[in-house]
Structure formats: C-alpha cells, structure tokens
Amino acid sequence: MNLSVVRFILFQVMRIEGILMLLPCAVSLIYGDSEGLWYFIVAAFLITAGFIGCRFRPKNQNINVKEGYASTGLSWIVMSLFGCLPLYLSHEIPSFTDAVFETVSGFTTTGASILSEVESLSHTALFWRSFTHWIGGMGVLVFLLALIPMSGGSNINLMKAESPGPSVGKLVPKIRSTAMILYIIYLAMTVIETIFLLFGGLSVFDSLCLAFGTAGTGGFAVRNDSFMSYSLYIRWVVGVFMLLFGINFNAYYYIIMKQFKKAVSLEEVKTFLAIVAVSIAVIFAKILPLYENAITALTDAFFQAASVVSTTGYGSADFDAWPTTAKFVMCFLMFMGACAGSTGGGVKVSRLMILWKSFVREVQSYVHPKIVKGVKMDGKIIDNDVLRSTHVFLAAYAVVFILSMFIVSFDNLDMTTTFTSVLATFNNIGPGLSRVGATCNYGFLSALSKWTLIFDMLAGRLELFPMLLLFSPSLYKR
C-alpha cells in the first residue's frame, strides 16, 4: 500500500476538521461558554499538525482502490477520535468511551446518544454535536475533493469509498466539480430549511442545529424530548426535508440542469417515495385509534416514517408504544434506509431493488431454465460486477449484524433491545425500540457493547468495506 498518500490524506482531514472546529469556537464566543477554550485548543492543534503534515507532499499521489478504502476508513477514525476531545476534555461527557460514542454517532449521522438529557449541555457542545452531522452527511473526503486540487485522476477511489450506494458515478467529468456541485446543493438545501424553521418561530441557534441534523440525516436534537414539543408546522417542515435529504442528489442536479424528465424518471426515487407513502398509510391506519385527533396522528405517522427511512432519527412520538404492525413497518424502513447518493444510511433502496429484481429473475429461471434476462435499473442492464458486489454486501451486512448482536447479547438485555440497538446504529438511525427506544438512550450499555456499536456505526456509514478492509493483514504488506 502507498502509505505516504494515506498519511497525506489523514493530515488533510485533520486540517479540515480543525478549520471546521472554529465554528463551534465562534459559537462559544457568542454565548460566552467557558468550554469553548477546549475547542480552541483542539482546533489549533489540528490545524497546526495538519499544515505541517501537508507540507510533505508524497511523490506518488496515486490512490488505488485499497488506498482509497484504507484512507477513508482511517480518516473517519481519526476524525472521530479528535472530534470527541473537546467534549471529553471539557468534562461535559466525562467518560472517554461515551465521548467517542457520541462523536462517532454524530459524524456517522446516527444520532444515537448516551446522554439522558441534553438541555444542560453548553450551546457550544450542542452546536458541535449537530455540526458533526452536517460534516458527516455528505462526507469529509468529498469536501476535501471539492476544495483541494489533487494531481492524478485516481481520486475517484476516495469518493467511491465514502459515498453511499452500489455504484458511484460522477455528475460532470471532473471529480472536483462533482464534489462542489454536491456540496453546493447540500448547503443550499440546508439554508432553505433553516429559513423555513426561522419562520416557524425557532431561535437561530435551534434552527441551525435542527437543519444540520436534518441535512446530514443525523438526529441529535437540542431538546430532551426531541421533537415532541415542537409545533405541527415545524414537524412538517422537518419531515419534508428529511425525505428530501434521503433522495438521490442526482435528482437535484438534473432539476438544476433543467432536465426535469430525467429527474422524475429516476426509478430509485420513485420506488423510495412509493414505499414511504404506503408505509405512512399503514402506520396511520394502525395508530389512529391511539389519537384523538386525526391530523396529529397523520403528522406523527408521516414524521416518524420520514425520520427512520431517511435514517435521521428525530422523534415526535414514542413509537415504542405503537401497535406491533406499526413497529414492524418502522423496523423495515430502518433496514431499507434512504436512496443511494443521498446523505441517509441503511441498506439503500437501490440495493434492495437490485436484490428483488435478481430474485425475480432467479425464480423465472426455474420456470424457463434457458431464459436470458438482465437485471435492469433506469432501463439499463446492471453490470455483473455491481450485482455481485450487491450480493456480497448483503452477506457481509448479515455477518456483521449477527456478530454485533452476539456481542451486545452479553449485556443480557431483552431480545428487542439487543436487536434494535444494532439495527439502529448499524443503519445510522439513532433510536431503536424497547430500552433504546425514542425516549431512552444508549448510556446504560456496557463499554464492550458501546465499542461494538461504535464500530457498527462507522461500518454502516462507510458501507462496510472501508472498515472491514482495515482488518485485512494483506493491506499492510508491501
């Protein structure tokens, strides 16, 4: 492996993280939080180390698949370890494990918290938690690609490793322009949401934090009860935006380029919206008896479905108390997740579609053993490589899932908690059911379980292989 280029990328990531950490520093100045000092210290350290490290450019800047995957995996680990320092050092989260858990949960846009109540945190800490969602949503390496011109054309391997979905394509020929377009769309949509929230009467601070959480499909809230005390207007705005951020960003690019036909005809987006609509209908029908008011019931059904399917995890209702069918639909949505090329997590709609279609093909091949039938998406035959990697992904997903559940089972919790704690972290959602439900938190788990879930969150966000590859001994051989 070309270690020097990996080192170079890690220093670049440190530098960018340091620069981004100046934002919470500014917040601490506005609110006069004394904890802000630690953010300044860590940011100064990251920026200095980053600048020094970046001075030594590697001769060979070629990033092959393995360098791309390894540096992505390591970048996220490094980013999380440094990102948790201000929280840990300022004693707002006194345990190191908890601080790492909270930060990884932020960067991976999971939104699972170990804190039982958040309102006592300083504004700076709240802001940093939400801001990590925004950084992690589109990905820090994509940000790097948008900002820093790197020589060589192999940078696509960095983008491939960090961007979710079975196959990653560019929007325009240059990767730098592609990354810029993605971030411009991301930023613009965040700003629009913030404005909508300001109209709903929220403070600037709350609007920003909630918008960050929605944009990255994260889920850290600024109130103890998440969304239960917000108005219907706020719930609908955030609900709609959660769905929007769960849609493949290619659709927005097509809209900007005035290619509306292409945008509307994306098969994955159509399927995603159809599944969400049906799920909302089922949940609404099931929970209606629990509510006095049909509009509140519909709002909750919509908000919660949008929240878990986009893998955000904001809670407007305690869905743990819902009927089993509704809970099951929620679990299915958690598992499915959002579209490829969005900021959401989960298995991804397009992967499920590919699996479903190859399943149908397999069944047909029993009826007509000589049938020739390709698996198609958007009218194009899917390459066999993509098909194979999708199947392998699902197999690896199942293996990691089962092993994680086995380790968490040592805490001797009930089955639902064990299952949904892994489900909700692995798919980057946040709240699960039972003891890790919408009104609870992850603080009571043992350290072993927490580290397992930390790994799951990272593996889930990076779609397994960048993390799994780090355990492969052959990676480190020359």
Next chain:
Amino acid sequence: MPVFKTRPSGLKIIIVGAGKVGATLTGQLSLEGHDVTIVDKDPSKVNDITSMYDVMGCIGNGASYHTLSEAGVEEADILIAVTESDELNLLCCTIARQFSGCSAISRLRNPDYSKESKYLREKLGLSMIINPDLEAARVMSRVLYMPTALEVRSFAHGQALIVKIKIPEGNILDEMTIADLGAKITNNILICGVERDGDVVIPKGSFELKSGDIITVVATSKEQSNFLKSIGVATNQIKNVIIVGGGRSAYYLSDILIKKGMSVKIIEQDRKRCEKLNELLPKAVIINGDGTNTELLQDEGIENADAFIPLTGIDEQNAMLALHAKKISQAKLITKINRTGFIDIINSLDLGSVFYPMFITSDMILAYARAKTAAPGSNIETVYHLFDSRAESITFNVTDDSKVTDIPLKDLKIKKNTLISYIGHNGEGIIPTGSDVISKGDTVMVVTMNSGFDDIGDILE
C-alpha cells in the same frame, strides 16, 4: 450553469472510442484541465479509463444521438471520434454536428476515403480529419530524406526542422560545450534538448556534449543539412527501401517515396493484399512471402538496402526484424511500435528511428485543442512531443501584441526549462539570441519541459 464552472479555460471534450488513441488522448487532455467524457460501448474499457483519469465515462454507441446527448454533446466544444471504424467515426461526427455547434474531429484510415478527406471535411462540416497512417508515413518519409536523423519534424509551414540525432563515437561534438559549438561550428542552429542515460535536459551554454547523447537540433531546412555535413555525419541519399508488411502505412509511405524517386520493395504475406498493392502502386516491387523469414530477406537483398522498415502489425516482430537488419546490413532502420507500455525497453534496444503512430495522432489533436483554448492573438500551429513526451515543442503564430512582444529576449522572465528556439520573421528564420525580439506576425517555436502551454504568454514566469 456558470456557477459550477471551476476552470473556465477547460474545454468540454467528448472522445468516442476507448482504444489506444482514445485512452492516450483522454489522459493527456484531462491532465491539461479539460472536461473529458469518454464514450465506448465496452463497459470494461470505460471503467479502466475512468478509474485511471479524472474523466467521466459513458457507455453506449457513440453514433446514437441518445448516447451522445447523455455525454453532453449539446454543450461540448470538441468531439473526437477515434473508434475502430471509419464509418462510425464519420457518422458520430455528423450526428454531433447536427445537434450542437461543437468542432468535430474524426479519424479516417481507409485509403478509399483519404483521397476524399478534404471533400468530406467540407461537406460534413468537420474541423479536422486525421489519417494516422498517412501522418506516420509523412513523418517516416522525412527521416528518409535525412537518413542520419532519428526523427525529423517540420514546423513554421515547413520552413524549419527539428532534427533528432545521436552523436556518434569520436565525433567532433564529443566533449564540446554548447557555447563552443556556437563559436567553432555555426551560430545558425540551436540544440534545444539532450537525452543522456534516460534523462532529458534543456542545455545551457556551459553544457558539455558527449558521444552517445541524443540531441535535438532546431534550424531552417538549409542550415540543418549544412550542420550535419559540417559535423561529418551526413550520409548518402537513400535510393532503395525494403518494407515488411503491406498495411495502410506501408501503402502511404511507398506512395510518397515512389513520388520522390526512390525504389520500394514491399514484402507481404497475404496474396490478395499483394495484388491490391500492385494495383495501387504499379512502380513498387511487391513480394508475396513471409517477411520474417531471414532467407527470403537475404534473397531480396536486405544487405544492400539503404533503408529497412518493418511495418507489421506486431511490435515484437518489428523490433526483432530491426535488430536482425542492424546485424547484417548498414540500412537505415525505422521501427513502428504501437504499444507504449515498454518505451524504456524499446529505447535501450537501439532500433534506429522509433515511431509511435499513436503519439502522432494525439499530438495533432492536442495542438488543435490548445489552439482552441488559446487567447486570441497567439495561435498554435503545431505541438510536438519530444523525447517520449517529456518535452514539448510548440509553435505559436503571434498575431497580436502581448507581454512578450517587442522586448529583447534577455529581458523576458522566462520559465525554467523553457527555451525560445526559433523565430520566423517576415519569411526568414532566425535562431534567436538574447538581443532578438518577438514582434507581431512572427512564428515562434518554444521548447519546454512544462506542459499545457496554450498561449505565448505562458512562457513567462
């Protein structure tokens, strides 16, 4: 969307056909900062290229409007069709021209069309038609006029030549500095590049030449032959040529050589092709036989040939034939190599003049792309890659006043590893010294180890 334009100088270029030339062009054009989209119907070829270079891939038939529009033909500046098939290339360009205002460049190899290429270009509205085999034949024929040279390129409308020669053992240039050369031999030539032990330098006055160096000399056509005579390396004119392999470039080359009065013998294995060649080239001697058979070569007089040119489709065969000929005859050797992966090994073999037809095609297209990016006032005439693309020679037509005009060259802050090698002024070529100036209307040739110059102003720091 102007918002998303990161580098406004980059052109939007679509390349149809991910073969050898397509891949080379994609790499070079993307490194020069253009937005390149590569189109091919073979997904694996497209994937290989997109994982290597920062370009977009598009899978499909490049002649279908659907595929082209997916590749963004409406906004494209240049479309380059370099697929295997001439017909497909022409169709591609024609369709692209129907739907957008882009310039279309097509590769056309079939001799049936090449005679009509000017007509086709005008009627179909193409910007350029490239026949790589014909271009390669032209380049090879130039070396045969000046057999001492390893490579001869012309620029400034043919007024001046860039000639590459190897300094033989015990030549008077051995252990002579560049400054001495000017004082003792001639001031009318310029050595603009030296390759020694695989490294390329643009030499200064104090640089000492050694035998075995490969030097690149710039001068007017007349001065070149005088120079070669005065250093004592000029040899006799070439009268008879043996070509092995009767492909398209053999045909074009023979055609040119016969018109110049040389006698040409072509050895070709395929009987039908021989008959066709005989029909096309009545003056050439066509031998039907296996050109790799050493006895046949001996019978056909390889030992007495002035030049021996293996042009088979197989690189290894060409190299072996050249090595064989080197051993048994004094013939001038020209070797055609298609694949570029083994440049180092090929260079170490001493195969005489080595040609990569692919670079000839890509040089022409690069020159076109740069001319299109160039600011008004400095038009690029030619771009040549010297020393396997480690240095470039670029010829500008200076049509407007700019930062570099009317200032003595010694007062210009010129980039490192860049040399102004030739100025054509009022139809007269000079090898510039520090007191010369570039004026409006001049043709200026620059040799540089930097890449991507598209404006004469780029030579300045």
